[in-house]
Amino acid sequence: MTVKNKVVVITGASSGIGAATAKLLASNGAKVVLGARRADRLEALVTDITNAGGQAAYQVTDVRDAAEVQGLVDLAKAKFGGIDVIFNNAGIMPTSPISALHTQEWNDMIDINLRGVLNGVAAVMPDFTTQKHGQIITTSSVAGIKSFPGAGVYGATKFAVRNLMEVIRTESAQEGTNIRTATLYPAAINTELLHTITDEAAKQGMDQLYDAVGITPDAIARVVNFAIDQPAEVNVNEFTIYPTKQA
Numbered sequence: 001m002t003v004k005n006k007v008v009v010i011t012g013a014s015s016g017i018g019a020a021t022a023k024l025l026a027s028n029g030a031k032v033v034l035g036a037r038r039a040d041r042l043e044a045l046v047t048d049i050t051n052a053g054g055q056a057a058y059q060v061t062d063v064r065d066a067a068e069v070q071g072l073v074d075l076a077k078a079k080f081g082g083i084d085v086i087f088n089n090a091g092i093m094p095t096s097p098i099s100a101l102h103t104q105e106w107n108d109m110i111d112i113n114l115r116g117v118l119n120g121v122a123a124v125m126p127d128f129t130t131q132k133h134g135q136i137i138t139t140s141s142v143a144g145i146k147s148f149p150g151a152g153v154y155g156a157t158k159f160a161v162r163n164l165m166e167v168i169r170t171e172s173a174q175e176g177t178n179i180r181t182a183t184l185y186p187a188a189i190n191t192e193l194l195h196t197i198t199d200e201a202a203k204q205g206m207d208q209l210y211d212a213v214g215i216t217p218d219a220i221a222r223v224v225n226f227a228i229d230q231p232a233e234v235n236v237n238e239f240t241i242y243p244t245k246q247a
Helices: 016-027 039-051 066-080 103-131 152-175 192-196 200-213 218-228
Strands: 007-011 031-036 055-060 085-088 134-139 179-186 238-241
Touching: 007 016, 007 066, 007 103, 016 031, 016 039, 016 055, 016 218, 031 039, 031 066, 039 055, 055 066, 066 103, 085 103, 103 134, 103 152, 134 152, 134 218, 152 179, 179 218, 192 200, 218 238
Parallel strands: 007 031, 007 085, 031 055, 085 134, 134 179, 179 238
Antiparallel strands: none
């Protein structure tokens, strides 16, 4: 299993997809380095992983701050001797109609969902380029492949991530650096994303959808594990993950 002994940095790791992925990868022998803004959640997660026999470390990280993301990657190298994978998973989803003009939420989504991913890419690219291997996995959304009313700015950030990841894959192939990419397009996954919605009408609609069809973050964790577990010469680069019940 190629997951074993891989050093994997995960952002947005304190809950949901990030936490589920950390647990699964660690149980399969990966060394996970976890970043998020909630220290208590990270500490508890690392304790759970180490008590189960896994290897993990954490550092409080705000992905909007390039220096903090770099510090998380530096921790991985200092503690585990290198880095093999970054999972850019941190994100928020305060959906609302454009006409509602929640402009601060627009800026927050751009800073976290897009700039945060760019900060992750910048933090690992020098190492991945020098060592001529590495993997960048990023959480986009089905809103990054389809246009949904109420998700104009959220979708814009996720469409941008989709383009960014494909360009990284193509450029790496051209440059011979062997960097693999995987972009995830989750649909209704029951996480704390819904808690970031402040628009009452948007929240009501999303709550109804997720209550009816939502599935657990473990579904995404298994996809991440699968992507990492492929041989070095194989790049499985896009995954759309729907609940079976979701139309």
